Amino acid sequence: MRKTFFVSFFILLSCCVFSQSLERKIIIQNGNYFFTTIDELTQLATLHIGKDTAKLKNAKLLAMPVGRNFDDPIIPFSWDLVDTSVFAISFFLHPLNDRNEAIKRMNIASLKEPNKTITPMDLIMLSVDMNPFAYNDPYLFVTRRSNTISGFFYDAVVVNDTSFVMAISNNGELSIWNYNGKEWKHSEVQKFPVEGFFSLFTLKNKTYLATNVGGLYEISLKGIVAAKNKSVGTNLLSSTLIINKDDNTVSYIKNSDINQHTPLNELIKKYAVRIF
């Protein structure tokens, strides 16, 4: 029965995974695109990779031992990649998944294509005992400040080898965190009510926070300030950010315009709206 379930799971994963929504963004790096999806049942992430001139449906799939839950309100999967490493905040629900150890770093080459020999439970077990990239001090800080969770959201990006930036909100407050590979530093806690999730992206060593209602802010340990004469101009729920690390551009595309049968570069040319 379980074997049948796993075989069915991976057949479904292979065939239907694209019916799941993209998590936050598409990253283009070295002529390849990368995006992630989450399986609703197992909560596990899949990394999709392909040439930026190729159709999204032809992406190579890699099973990730990380994921996120589907609790209300939704916090999309927080992930980023730099060179050969992918970073993630793994917040899937599991009684052994320690939120304090949720920040993971994986070598892309270590990820396996989904197949029936790797079960979701294997991936979960792998995840819960994977040593963290850094302890999740931002989460502990926020939940110790107030153990009532309301307006709780987070996202993180990798700026460079020595800068992992995380923004986290709860109860109308936002704080910015930076991990330099050894320790965390954080900004003052700032009043910043959010009505839904936000996403971070980096450009030219600056980090930006895009709210789900289209606002755009530059963030640092000094705090958060509105980006001058800039806005995302779209609702993040209905759009996907495109972070092009090859030409240093940031744009968005409406989810309804993402056609898996069209090469990504054509989709971008036709539908993407530039932010930077």
Next chain:
Amino acid sequence: MQKTLRCLFIALVLFSFNSTAQDFTYSNVDLVNVTFSGGNLGIRRDLVGGSVYSSPQYVAGASTQNPVAYVSGVAPSAAASFTIDCPTVPATVNVRGFGSDSINFTSASCVVNPSATTIHTFNYPATVGSHVFAASVVRLFKPYTINWEISFDGGTTWKPIGTSNNTLYVTRSAPQAEGTTFKWYHTVFDISCRNAQYMSADTAVISKVWSEFTDQIVLNYNGDSLFYYKVMNISNTSLGALLQYRDAQCYTFAQLFLATIKIQGVVRTSNYVYITPINNLVCGYSVNRFLVKNWTFGTATGAGTCSTFPWRNTYNTATGTIPPPYNQYVFLTSDVTDQSGIPGSCNIRPSSYFNNHQIAKIDGVYYDACYGVTFPSLVSIKTAAFSGWGFRYSSGSTTNCFFTNNMSLSDLSETISTF
């Protein structure tokens, strides 16, 4: 003379019967289906992403009938379709229904549709029942029965033409709106209305619904068991997955309990509690594991590494603590061993080695729906339910766990949200 009178009487009776009585050759009437309307609630199938049961809710001959739900204080509406098999049929017939809870569906004239065959159809229009379900009272009708009748003489005489049976739920108040995880699932209605039947007050509804969990036997609408870790590392964590696969983790039982309250329109915020060790540092590591009773502590072999957490277990990192076939803990070495202890829902020996757990909190009381027990405070949980604390680290292909049975060496923290 007497004989003449007797003949005359019989002749009159026969003449009278032939000219004015119903012709029961029309008696081959069949109930085809019944549709409920008029503010009924959309009940979802017990599936991840389950669709809403459609109408007609009753279909003659179907192996199962769709459930129906209303909010109290509302009168149900019902429509029905029938067939009549007869070469000649009247232009109209009268139909009425007598429902459970003495709710009647008044007589209505129904046009018999022409047909090229002997089988004709006619429809009883959507008709509001004679009175509302009593306001602010939970009800369960299993089944809700409507006895249907027909009259061929304009309502003078009536003949039974079938009975429809549907499970019908009446919620005390309007259910809270659906969210990503809270859905109006069939079993949510069933557990809630089955246990809180005739209840009105918030506290009574909560108390009665909770009684479903206290014997560690939680049943779905169909009487099937809902298991807490039937498969010891089951990955189901959503309410839909619990109801679909009938086996899931702690998150889902907390959600199920809260859902059965929300479906009655009972509002309690800050009701969903995530508990985990406070992550205090011991021997350079963060305490992030706890053992739910019972575990036995044998000879401690790890005191050289950590004197305060001296009991040491090891396991293969790749396979985890519960390798296939996922029915017991398997360690490479073990100073502490799992025993039968606190039973969970439909499972006398569920998983018991955790980083976190989710429970409900209502009016200051902690409700652990997985085990059917309550706690008056956060601090009381560890003494009542835990055997020990632990931390662990991975080194190569092996994970090392260190434990203590000294419950004063850590504590639980809670983060509270609203389900």
